[in-house]
Amino acid sequence: MATIASDNRGLRLAVRYAVLILIAVIFIFPLIFMVMSSFKPDQQLLNDTGSFAAFLPVGDISLDNYADAFKRAPVGLFIFNSVLVTGVTVILSLLICSAAAFAFVFVDWRGRELVLTAILATLIVPFETIAIPLLLIASKLPWLGFDGLTFGWLNSYQVQIVPFIADGLTIFLFVQYFKDLPGELIEAARVEGASWGQVYRKVVMPLAGPVLATAAILKFLVMYNQYLWPLMVVQQEGYRPVMVGLQYFFQLNRAWGEIMAYLSLITVPVLAFYLFLQRAFIASIASTGVKG
CATH class of the missing domain: 1.10.3720.10 (MetI-like)
Incomplete structure (x- = not known):
């Protein structure tokens, strides 16, 4: 009985952590998309939005957008x-x-x-x-x-x-x-x-x-x-x-x-x-x- 109760507690704990991880992933995905998109040129950024590539650092990656942002406005x-x-x-x-x-x-x-x-x-x-x-x-x-x-x-x-x-x-x-x-x-x-x-x-x-x-x-x-x-x-x-x-x-x-x-x-x-x-x-x- 003790083994069964221990297994049930372990299962509930695993399910709880799985749910928490899923919620964390849902909340962090927009941040990942934002950061990854900031390194891509506009055309590639728009093309990648229809696939999982939008969340990955693939393609033409550079810091040009950051440099251009500082030129457009006094960001600092x-x-x-x-x-x-x-x-x-x-x-x-x-x-x-x-x-x-x-x-x-x-x-x-x-x-x-x-x-x-x-x-x-x-x-x-x-x-x-x-x-x-x-x-x-x-x-x-x-x-x-x-x-x-x-x-x-x-x-x-x-x-x-x-x-x-x-x-x-x-x-x-x-x-x-x-x-x-x-x-x-x-x-x-x-x-x-x-x-x-x-x-x-x-x-x-x-x-x-x-x-x-x-x-x-x-x-x-x-x-x-x-x-x-x-x-x-x-x-x-x-x-x-x-x-x-x-x-x-x-x-x-x-x-x-x-x-x-x-x-x-x-x-x-x-x-x-x-x-x-x-x-x-x-x-x-x-x-x-x-x-x-």
């Missing part, structure tokens, strides 16, 4: 802009949203449930409904920079960062995670004389690795894929992110090989960021919080 500048805007937004968002969630969960103050409800209600409001009012506000706001006091945030980095620092989803993730932390830890720290700031920095945040990873990845993907808002507020090439820069490859001569090369290049920061947070992300999926 676009990637730098997106990484800068996304990185700063993610860091500030994690700091501010986690601090707000800490106040909602652990600090007792009048009206916190009402305020939290109002914040969560913003999740049902599409960004398109507030884009125009936000644009009008951003075009008149003052900014103190190296050039002194100026009015209007258009064509800048801050106009792409500030409106997205705090959001209801990120606050909600932190609130739900913090609620699962044992209250005894907070009470013990307060009895020992720790301030709320010390509790936040030294007790709560060291335990928040899984939710930090989850929130960071979700925020990174949203910010890195921004298109509508940068298109509205950025007209100067020096501030354009990668998604707006994609327009350069659909103007005049459309070259699919260059488009695939550009997409391959702008995918690198996403993969690098995901690999950097992979362990913490997996932990966030497997963990349901620390129970007291």
Whole structure:
């Protein structure tokens, strides 16, 4: 009986891994197609789409598409802009949203449930409904920079960062995670004389690795894929992110090989960021919080 049970467990494990491998292959095939196509001239790329050769490095393979992509558009500048805007937004968002969630969960103050409800209600409001009012506000706001006091945030980095620092989803993730932390830890720290700031920095945040990873990845993907808002507020090439820069490859001569090369290049920061947070992300999926 023990042998039969062991065989059944082994079979279930094998089936599970087979399904996971199949799912992984389905998800990775578009990436393989994109990368392989980026090395092929347009005519060969289109001919190969009808066969398995589209996923193989066969035929006339070269780096010409990458060289032509850099000639057509300032690819490096676009990637730098997106990484800068996304990185700063993610860091500030994690700091501010986690601090707000800490106040909602652990600090007792009048009206916190009402305020939290109002914040969560913003999740049902599409960004398109507030884009125009936000644009009008951003075009008149003052900014103190190296050039002194100026009015209007258009064509800048801050106009792409500030409106997205705090959001209801990120606050909600932190609130739900913090609620699962044992209250005894907070009470013990307060009895020992720790301030709320010390509790936040030294007790709560060291335990928040899984939710930090989850929130960071979700925020990174949203910010890195921004298109509508940068298109509205950025007209100067020096501030354009990668998604707006994609327009350069659909103007005049459309070259699919260059488009695939550009997409391959702008995918690198996403993969690098995901690999950097992979362990913490997996932990966030497997963990349901620390129970007291």
